Structure formats: structure tokens, C-alpha cells
Amino acid sequence: MGSTRRAFTEEYKDQAVAFVLDGDRPIAEVARNIGVHEMTLGKWVKKAREAAAERPADAVLNESERTELDRLRREAADATATIAELRMQVDFAKKVATWFAKGKQ
Template sequence: MAETRRRFDPDFRDGAVRIVEETGKPIAQVARDLGINPGTLANWVNMARKRKALAIGNGVLDADERAELARLRRENAELQMRCDVLKRSLVLWVTDTTR
């Protein structure tokens, strides 16, 4: 006979994963408490960890990213300098017109 599969909404999944991560309890114990299969919960936890790792990245920049970062820093410094020049010229203009 065909077995029917239980469906869990995303909130339940996220809550179960959060329980495992925040309490430090074993997956098997949390699964038993929630009445779900430990393998299912283990899959959810692994998927959540992979998503988190992809979102964070490994913290190492490759050559292209380093070059872009250097370019953006130079551009940012130039734009800040232009902004400062404009601010100073505005102050001079305002003080000159108020006299």
C-alpha cells in the first residue's frame, strides 16, 4: 500500500531547525519531541547550514573581487574629495553673498 507523505509548512521547518541550533540538543531528540523522522530533521538542518554558508561565503576574495574592491575604494575616495570641495565652495559662496 502507498504511504502518504506528511507536509510541513516552512514556519514549522524553520522552527525545528532553530530549536536544534539554539538549544544544542541532538537532532534525534528534537525530532522525537516534535514527532518527526530524525532523517527529515537532519536534512532540514543540513539545508539550513548550506544556505547560511552560501549567504555568508567563505570570507576569502578572489583576484577579481580584490581588484574590484580596490577600484571601488579609489572611486569612493575621489567622490568624497569632490563632495568636500563642493561643500567648501558652497560655504564660500554663501558667506560671500551674505556680505
């Protein structure tokens, strides 16, 4: 049986790339955390870096755009922390359920 390719939205890719570029985190670490293959994320980051290099130098954000960008980055970081916490809770719940299931047999 053949495997099915996963499809990712541009928004998802942009956020994953931002974790690497803005957070100064290694591609391998981010890829592990978001469940994407390291090579896939690496290609997204490479593409984003090439696109940034092609942009004109005068494409600087104004004050309101910078404020909005900072706010969105904080929201993304908060959402990521919440997701990580929820994943830990799910993993714990799975272990507890397994433990109870083994005890009932």
C-alpha cells in the same frame, strides 16, 4: 495500501531547525519531541546550515532585529513548554480513561 506523505510548512521547518541550531540539542532528541523522522529533520538542518554558509558575512542583525529575534525565541520556547505539558496531560487523561473503561466491564 500506500502511505501518505506528511507536508510541513516552511515556518514549521524553520522552528524545528532553530530548536537544533539555537538550542544546541541533538537532532534525534528534537525529532523525537516534535514527531518527525530523524533523517527528515537532519536534511532540514543540513539545508539550513548550507544556506547560512552561503550568506555574506556582513549580514549581521541590527539592535532592533536582535531584540525581536530574542523575543520570538523566548515565545517559541514558552510555546514548546506549553505543548509538552499539554501532551503529558492528554497522555495522562488517556490512561485514566483506559483504567475507568477496564473497570466498568
